[in-house]
Amino acid sequence: MGFYADLLQILDSTLRLSTPLLFACLAGLFSERAGIFDIGLEGKMLIAAMASGAVAALTGTVWMGLGAGILASLCLASIHGVASITFRGNQLISGVALNFLASGITVLVAQRLFGQGGRTPPLSGDARFGEIVLPLADTLRPVPVIGPLYADVISGHALLVYVALLCVPLTWWVLFGTRFGLRLRAVGENPAAVDTAGVSVIRMRYTAVMITGILCGFAGAYMATALQAGFGKEMTAGRGYIALAALIFAKWRPWAALSACLLFGFFQALALRPDVVEKVLTVKVPVPALDALPYVLTVLVLAGFVGKAIPPRAGGEAYVKER
Amino acid sequence: MTKLPNWADIVLVPLVSLLFAAIISALVLLAIGQDPVAALNVMVTGALGSPYGWGYTLYYTTSFIFTGLAVTVSFNAKLFNIGGEGQAQMGGLGVALVLLSLPVWPHWTVALVAAALGAAAFGAAWAAIPAYLQAKRGSHIVITTIMFNYIAAAVIVYMLVDVLRPPGQMDPATARFPEGAKLPTLHDVPGLNLIFTREVPANVTLFIALAAAFLVWVLLWRTRLGYQIRAFGQSEPAARYAGIDPVKTIMITMLISGGLAGMMAINNVMGESERLVQNAAEGAGFIGIAVALMGRNHPFGVLLAAFLFGFLYQGGAELGLWTSIPIEMRIVVQGLVILFTGALDVMVRMLLARLFFHKPPPEVAAAASERA
Numbered sequence: 300m301g302f303y304a305d306l307l308q309i310l311d312s313t314l315r316l317s318t319p320l321l322f323a324c325l326a327g328l329f330s331e332r333a334g335i336f337d338i339g340l341e342g343k344m345l346i347a348a349m350a351s352g353a354v355a356a357l358t359g360t361v362w363m364g365l366g367a368g369i370l371a372s373l374c375l376a377s378i379h380g381v382a383s384i385t386f387r388g389n390q391l392i393s394g395v396a397l398n399f400l401a402s403g404i405t406v407l408v409a410q411r412l413f414g415q416g417g418r419t420p421p422l423s424g425d426a427r428f429g430e431i432v433l434p435l436a437d438t439l440r441p442v443p444v445i446g447p448l449y450a451d452v453i454s455g456h457a458l459l460v461y462v463a464l465l466c467v468p469l470t471w472w473v474l475f476g477t478r479f480g481l482r483l484r485a486v487g488e489n490p491a492a493v494d495t496a497g498v499s500v501i502r503m504r505y506t507a508v509m510i511t512g513i514l515c516g517f518a519g520a521y522m523a524t525a526l527q528a529g530f531g532k533e534m535t536a537g538r539g540y541i542a543l544a545a546l547i548f549a550k551w552r553p554w555a556a557l558s559a560c561l562l563f564g565f566f567q568a569l570a571l572r573p574d575v576v577e578k579v580l581t582v583k584v585p586v587p588a589l590d591a592l593p594y595v596l597t598v599l600v601l602a603g604f605v606g607k608a609i610p611p612r613a614g615g616e617a618y619v620k621e622r
Numbered sequence: 623m624t625k626l627p628n629w630a631d632i633v634l635v636p637l638v639s640l641l642f643a644a645i646i647s648a649l650v651l652l653a654i655g656q657d658p659v660a661a662l663n664v665m666v667t668g669a670l671g672s673p674y675g676w677g678y679t680l681y682y683t684t685s686f687i688f689t690g691l692a693v694t695v696s697f698n699a700k701l702f703n704i705g706g707e708g709q710a711q712m713g714g715l716g717v718a719l720v721l722l723s724l725p726v727w728p729h730w731t732v733a734l735v736a737a738a739l740g741a742a743a744f745g746a747a748w749a750a751i752p753a754y755l756q757a758k759r760g761s762h763i764v765i766t767t768i769m770f771n772y773i774a775a776a777v778i779v780y781m782l783v784d785v786l787r788p789p790g791q792m793d794p795a796t797a798r799f800p801e802g803a804k805l806p807t808l809h810d811v812p813g814l815n816l817i818f819t820r821e822v823p824a825n826v827t828l829f830i831a832l833a834a835a836f837l838v839w840v841l842l843w844r845t846r847l848g849y850q851i852r853a854f855g856q857s858e859p860a861a862r863y864a865g866i867d868p869v870k871t872i873m874i875t876m877l878i879s880g881g882l883a884g885m886m887a888i889n890n891v892m893g894e895s896e897r898l899v900q901n902a903a904e905g906a907g908f909i910g911i912a913v914a915l916m917g918r919n920h921p922f923g924v925l926l927a928a929f930l931f932g933f934l935y936q937g938g939a940e941l942g943l944w945t946s947i948p949i950e951m952r953i954v955v956q957g958l959v960i961l962f963t964g965a966l967d968v969m970v971r972m973l974l975a976r977l978f979f980h981k982p983p984p985e986v987a988a989a990a991s992e993r994a
Contacts, residue, residue: 338764338768378961382965382966383965386966386968386969386972388964388965388966388967388968388969389964389965390965391704391764392911392915392960392961392964393961393964393965393966395704395908395911395960395964396957396961397957397961398957399908399953399954399957399960400953400954400958400961401957402950402957403950403951403952403953403954403956403957404650404954406948406950407650407654407947407948407951407954408654410946410948411654411655417950537772540768540769543765543768544765585783585784587777587779587783588776588780590772590776590779591772591776591777594769594770594772594773594776595769595773597769598751598755598761598766598769598770598773601761601762601765601766601769602755602761603759603761610762
């Protein structure tokens with residue numbers, strides 16, 4: 300039973316840790332499917348985390364925080380849009396620049412507002428997303444095996460965890476079930492064809508980049524107001540890049556993105572419990588090895604050893620309309 | 623005349639980009655209730671107002687020359703090596719392993735040569751895998767090098783915590799490097815010690831960095847290999863048609879690039895901390911991107927840009943020390959410089975074209991975007 304309890308605990312943290320990855324990964328999915336590379340997921344998450352942590356602390360309302368996070372992330376997304384769509388700049392460089400900008404500006408603003416060394420004050424009560432107990436969780440708990448799984452792993456998370464999970468079918472439906480989605484994907488594969496059909500490539504791409512901004516806003520707000528109680532310097536700690544890795548691992552597909560994010564979240568959860576890993580594998584696995592696992596896996600995927608990852612064909616290229 | 627004159631493209635575009643970055647930085651400072659003029663004063667005094675400040679500014683400059691050159695070499699082949707940070711960290715590991723392998727070093731010159739080889743070899747090896755994957759399997763080098771930055775961080779943590787940490791020591795770091803491995807600082811150099819009357823972190827690595835910049839210029843513009851690298855960067859199909867082997871070019875370019883990034887470690891690890899600590903590169907690998915963009919992918923430009931960022935880093939540290947402006951201000955400036963010189967360069971060119979020709983002919987915008 301001890302092992303099962305450990306497993307449940309790890310699965311529980313898996314779900315918590317996968318959520319920001321999932322938001323960011325779906326965010327990247329929209330942008331990259333529309334042909335705009337975005338390595339600035341990290342920066343957008345970070346600035347959203349700071350904005351939501353700060354506003355939630357100032358207003359005492361988590362919803363205001365969420366809104367502020369989304370707005371802040373949208374600001375960076377617009378800069379990325381202007382640089383890479385309007386001015387046809389290098390999308391990768393723009394992403395790198397915005398990551399640095401976010402990394403510095405978050406500390407500057409948080410320090411200016413609260414003077415606590417770049418942190419925001421700890422959040423509590425209505426300033427945070429509380430845990431939601433799903434119906435019947437306590438009634439079902441005594442049921443062997445399934446009961447604790449339902450009560451401890453599936454139930455008892457912040458609202459945004461469930462929102463993130465719902466975003467997966469929603470993304471799938473938008474991309475593959477609507478006309479908008481068809482056009483968005485076409486813009487990423489063959490923008491000239493979309494243009495010929497009389498649809499504005501520029502507008503489609505801006506829309507996609509804005510959706511990316513909104514979803515990164517959710518990711519960052521979740522970090523500061525649900526996963527943790529407030530913003531801390533560099534708190535996203537490379538999650539934007541892990542999400543990017545998950546996106547490649549998932550070969551730019553929504554359901555596969557869910558699996559990839561759960562897998563990478565599972566690794567992060569394992570890295571928190573090296574004792575359990577040691578018990579199961581009977582050898583001591585260094586924590587850094589667990590930390591590095593998502594990145595190593597992504598390299599293997601990129602190398603084509605675990606299926607071939609083919610990005611959207613027009614990804615990274617600015618569209619120049621023929622005159 | 624529909625194109626910007628050459629001198630404007632080379633001199634004016636980076637300067638105007640820099641001006642934009644400076645204006646926005648000033649606005650950021652105003653927004654957080656600080657005085658930009660006072661801040662600039664603190665930075666200039668702290669970074670350039672004393673030999674001590676110069677000692678730090680030149681120390682940072684040295685590191686940034688190496689990482690800037692690393693990015694420059696790869697950019698010239700149109701390979702975006704974003705992994706300079708990981709390569710510099712691994713270079714540090716190379717330095718540490720080499721220097722700790724002997725109990726005593728006979729002379730610092732011997733130690734320097736050995737450590738430099740170790741640094742370059744480790745940095746190059748860390749760039750080799752992404753290079754191979756790009757060349758042979760078409761894996762996007764930007765993503766693989768990002769991943770390798772994180773993997774490098776994990777490797778360093780593992781090595782420092784579980785392997786290289788001397789018994790009984792708490793902090794994750796190697797032992798101090800043995801006798802005879804200490805590099806002379808500028809204070810120890812005859813002649814220069816009249817200026818640098820105290821110990822400063824800037825050390826003889828500065829001269830190696832200057833030599834490296836010259837050698838990179840020779841390589842890129844005066845050798846057959848350099849021509850191949852640049853031709854490959856201009857157009858891969860054309861290079862292929864001219865008989866340039868893409869696999870070989872990618873591999874060699876990235877090995878040189880990684881080696882240069884790794885060489886940075888002789889400045890910070892051997893020259894300054896004299897042991898390997900966690901996160902020794904402190905982001906210098908990333909600053910290389912800004913330096914290369916600002917320096918227009920030319921070694922001479924890299925020297926100027928590296929000095930600018932050296933000033934920015936030392937000045938930023940002084941801000942953190944003497945004012946209530948957080949030290950992170952320098953990351954903001956860094957991001958802005960990358961944004962304006964690397965991603966919004968077309969905008970800057972269009973603005974300049976408007977100034978030059980009053981009304982921009984559409985060809986300017988087209989030419990500018992082709993260049994980008």
